[in-house]
Amino acid sequence: MKKKMLSALLCVAMVASLLVGCGSSAAAPAAEAPAAEAKEEAAPAEEAAPAEEAAPAAEASDEPVEIYMFISSPEYADAINTLIEEYKAVAPNVTINYETTQNDYPTLLKAKLNSGEVPDIFSSTSGMEIDTYLDYSYDLAGEPIATAMTDSVAAAMASTKQGGGVYGLAIKGNWFGCVYNKAVFDAAGVAYPTTFSELESACEAISATGVKPFTTGFGEWWVWKHLGQHFVSAAAETAGISTGELVEKMKNGEAKISDYPEMYNDFFNFVDLAVKYGDDKPLECTLSTEEAAVATGEAAMMIGQGAWVEGDCLAIDPDVQIGFAGYPVNDNAALTKVVSGSDQALRVNKDSEHLQAVLDFVNWWYTSDYAETWFNDVAGVVLPIKSDAVSTFEVIKQGSEHAAAEGTADLAISYDTDSFHQVFGETMQSYVAGTLSKDEACAEIEKQWQAIDGAAE
């Protein structure tokens, strides 16, 4: 019996200890010491640089340096490996250990931060999370990279706490909106709608041809934030305030969702319409299902996506005609806008052992002659740097056209953390599943907005 008691105790101890393994702040002071050395090393190099560029660079290149880069966005793994190869020719002494993961990146990063193993380059989302990781992040404002960056990307890297700064760089700018199959619209004889009533009749016309008007992706929590942000910035525009102010009011509990018809009526109307004309099992629909449905012409429009799906769709059908536009919010066509900006940020660890080497790398990434080639041809992304080049990708091309014609909506998702977005997505899933009514869902969203993001500030 005693033995059993003991084994039982051990069993439960194991359950409880599953989740407690990652807490250790003891390594933090240790990480600071080498950082101070690195700064001392870096200082003379900076001073010497303007005077005579070649000599100190040659001196520095003798010493082998390792940079640890641990970032999310595995979809750019090939491109980044090419970049690293290319950088070897520039700085042969620098080895970049590149590691990437999609699943649970934030968890893995936190485990590393708390064990003192802070990567030299790591990722977070832009906007509000810039402040979350501020303790570890280097301000790039004085670096050449900051001037090369487009204004919309730089704005997403600023810290609210510090009132400015450039606390990160982006692998890409981005476009968010409705990606659709032009051929399906042509077959139904309708144009892409700019108002909600046009959207309703378009849906009828498309489903009459036997094609699903929508594929929703509602099984993914992040699809909801991408869709929702269009309605949040539309609400702010109608109310005559900035999106930041509106989100701030929601976080402080000063406003309700029902104060803004674009969020309370139009958003839910859109969701209802998408469910009505969408997938048979909306909550099992994910990114890959969406891509397959639109690329093969089984569905007309996909929700909550943007520039990143085009490559996959072309891989499924190289001849697919991709269209890209904003979501019709209501019957005010002026609110139908695409969203542009950068939602991801790469951060430079300010206590890095080889800070100067890391800065050299990121500066080279953005400012070298190779930079534009890399962003355009290798990574195939929306340029995060200032440039006049025209993209070959439809989403980027049409996005830029929409931006020039109608302007863009604010990147509303950057004002909140993904912690809130995940709960928002789950709440909306409950709404679609019918376990929450519209008012219950709104109440829950308002509550969580304050509890998660309001409290985090």
Place this chain on the structure above:
Amino acid sequence: MLSSKRKMKEMAENLAFTLPAFLLAALMIYIPFIMSGYYSLTKWNGIAKEPKFIGLENFKTILIESKDFINSLLFTGKYTLVFVVFSNVIALALAVALTRKIKLANFFRGVFFIPYIMSMTIVGFIWKFIFSSGFEQIYKATQWGWLNLSWLGDPKLAFYSVVFVGIWQQLGFYIVLYIAGLQAVPSDVLEAATVDGANGWQKFFRVTLPLLGPSITTCIFMSLTNALKVFDIILALTKGGPGNSTYSVTLQIYNEAFTSNNYGLGSAESIVYFLFVLVITQVVLKIFSSREVDL
């Protein structure tokens, strides 16, 4: 004098042999456990360098203010109940069948055991594929209505999908334990029962089952702890969704600590859950071991 010296030596020996294991266990289990006890009294996002001490505030949030933890506790309770009952009943039935002298018995034992060797995450992804794409294709061929239900997308059905996959994966392990137990039932007792005129059912319920006591206790206990710890299969199948309808406590703790950045709250939840599991397992163990019979 001599005996006390010997005792001292024995003590030292015992200590020397157990110390390494104890140190490792302390390093990996007890110390982190105590640390999480401290974190449970703080407000900490897991990133900032200094946690902020807030006393018992987190426990108040969990037990009174927020419904999330209670809801996940209810889900886990429901899951555990269904899982323990079905996995044991089905495993026992299959074990009885597989100890009969049927053809291919060994082959079937292997077949039932294979899912248990596979990683839970892989099993989860395989079944996710079956539930979505697999069912869809079979539905197209057969038009059986139940295949067209949204097994992972409907909050009510998602519960059964998760339990089903959990049982399917773990079944082999309990079958093995029950087979071992069944083979240990002495045949002379069964023969005596036959001589006394007992039929097949009577032999099973009056003789075999009581003698299986230790096996049953072990299996119930193992399935209980496994069900209370359920995590990876849910993460792979539904990620707690749709909505938050399949959040188990472990997933809730994980999400609270790592996704919502409330490390302190997550630690507090894990402490509460630790006490909960401690009480439940002890009570169940007590009930079942008091009912065991010896020959």
